[in-house]
Amino acid sequence: MPPAASRGAQSPPPPVVELTFGASLQGRPLSGTRIGVGPRKLFVVANTHGGPEANTYQLALALQEYFRLNPDEVPPEVSLYIVPTVNPDGLALGTRFNSRGVDLNRNMDTNFDDCPENDWRTTVEGAYGYVSDTGGPFVESEPESQVVRDMVLDASAVIWLHSSGGDVFPALCEHAASIALAQAYAQASGYRYDRFWINYNITGGMHDWAGALGIASITPELATGTEPELAANLAAVQAVLANYERLLPAPSTTxxxxxxxxxxxxxxxxxxxxxxxxxxxxxxxxxxxxxxxxxxxxxxxxxxxxxxxxxxxxxxxxxxxxxxxxxxxxxxxxxxxxxxx
Ligand SMILES: [Zn+2]
Structure with a gap:
């Protein structure tokens, strides 16, 4: 960590700010915490898949608590954003989907990268490979998807927390910054590095959408569907922060x-x-x-x-x-x- 010492003894700790980015279909807030004000924005976004992946929500709450108490671990060049759920309705209702049955991780516009196989469609593969018409009626049709789109638009990197697979994978389309981030996260967490999700084909996924915009974008899949696995993921986030110059691309000017x-x-x-x-x-x-x-x-x-x-x-x-x-x-x-x- 390069925390307090490099900041100088007189400098106050990085500010901790609570933010609301928007609201779900049923009106629940999509909110998060920002620690620091540096130009390289690292987002940790959890619980896209609601109730069945509630352990990612618990993990994000624990990370929030940790970094509120230890803001000096965020380097001056970095802002760390932690968003515990982008599917609060699904979390409240106990479903993977949002409140009208759309899989938010199949709803993004992934049609502008160079990989046709991940392009958005209504009929999608989901958990356990089940095929269903849960991709939504059109790209980014859901209010939650639209909040995500604007929330991370100027991010250097996004860590999309899911469960459970015990691995970490980057955006599907070739993107060096996403691959480097996934490998670093895997090494520090102990999760397996996979070049892509091997169980089925993901279309309209948030990680692929962000990668196509040049955002370093990875999906860690916790090893269990029940435990927050804080130690493994805290170590990984700390490793990313410690290596921010290599892993978090600086905002590019042109x-x-x-x-x-x-x-x-x-x-x-x-x-x-x-x-x-x-x-x-x-x-x-x-x-x-x-x-x-x-x-x-x-x-x-x-x-x-x-x-x-x-x-x-x-x-x-x-x-x-x-x-x-x-x-x-x-x-x-x-x-x-x-x-x-
Ligand atoms: Zn998931």
């Missing part, structure tokens, strides 16, 4: 968009995660920097990255008007007012 226009990574992620060219149209402008805000115009809409950037819960704002506003802008702004990044 990324190449599909059309060849470069834009801040967070704008690109938002555009991609909220429908990409189908919804916004292609980018039609360079990034415009104005008043500390980065704006990019798409054919149908435009997106603005707010000055608060990575520390805001909603760092990207979106509004109607693309082509016409960009044309208007060009009429009134000298060329020196905007710049390619």
């Amino acid at each position: 990324i190449e968009a599909a059309s060849g226009v470069e834009m801040p990574a967070l704008l690109w992620r938002y555009w991609r995660a909220h429908g990409g060219p189908d919804w916004f149209g292609p980018p039609i402008s360079p990034v415009v920097q104005s008043n500390g805000r980065a704006t990019i115009y798409f054919a149908e809409q435009h997106l603005v990255l707010t000055p608060e950037g990575a520390d805001a819960l909603q760092p990207v704002q979106r509004a109607d008007g693309g082509q016409e506003l960009w044309t208007e802008y060009l009429l009134h702004a000298p060329e020196s007012a905007y710049q390619l990044r």
Whole structure:
């Protein structure tokens, strides 16, 4: 750990903040704890599968308690977010699904990575390989999925806790940062490293969705369906924190968009995660920097990255008007007012 010493004797401990990200279909909060304010955001997200995986909820509560008491273990460069359940209705009702029977780990838009086999569909394979129509009527149809989508959009890494398999696997599509994180987590926890979930094919999974956005993304499957297994997972989270420079990718400033226009990574992620060219149209402008805000115009809409950037819960704002506003802008702004990044 590089905690208090590297922070200096006078520095206060990292702040601990309780957050609510949104609500479930039945109105229960999706909430969590943030420890620290560093730019590399590590999320621990538990209990996507409700009642049958309640031990991941218990684990996350125990991790929350531990890091509230030991915030100095979070390095200054890192923010640690712990979200005990993203399926509070399923937890309350004792079901794997949300309150209208959708498997939240089959509901994400996984269609934009290079792996067709994990693409979202309604008919899915689930626990024990059972096939059912629980993928939802369309991608991210569920309020819980939509909260997850915006909650981790600017994360460096996400650890999605499930049970039970006794292994750890990264996003299915080749992604070096996810693989490195899964291997490190496996080594420190004692769980087996698997390149992918070997029991059946997962479509629309949160880990694959996040990996496709460039987020280091792994799924540890606890060894049992009953115990929180705190020691193993605390050791693994501590190992990730201690090796954050290698395992938690720093927020990148630019990324190449599909059309060849470069834009801040967070704008690109938002555009991609909220429908990409189908919804916004292609980018039609360079990034415009104005008043500390980065704006990019798409054919149908435009997106603005707010000055608060990575520390805001909603760092990207979106509004109607693309082509016409960009044309208007060009009429009134000298060329020196905007710049390619
Ligand atoms: Zn699960």
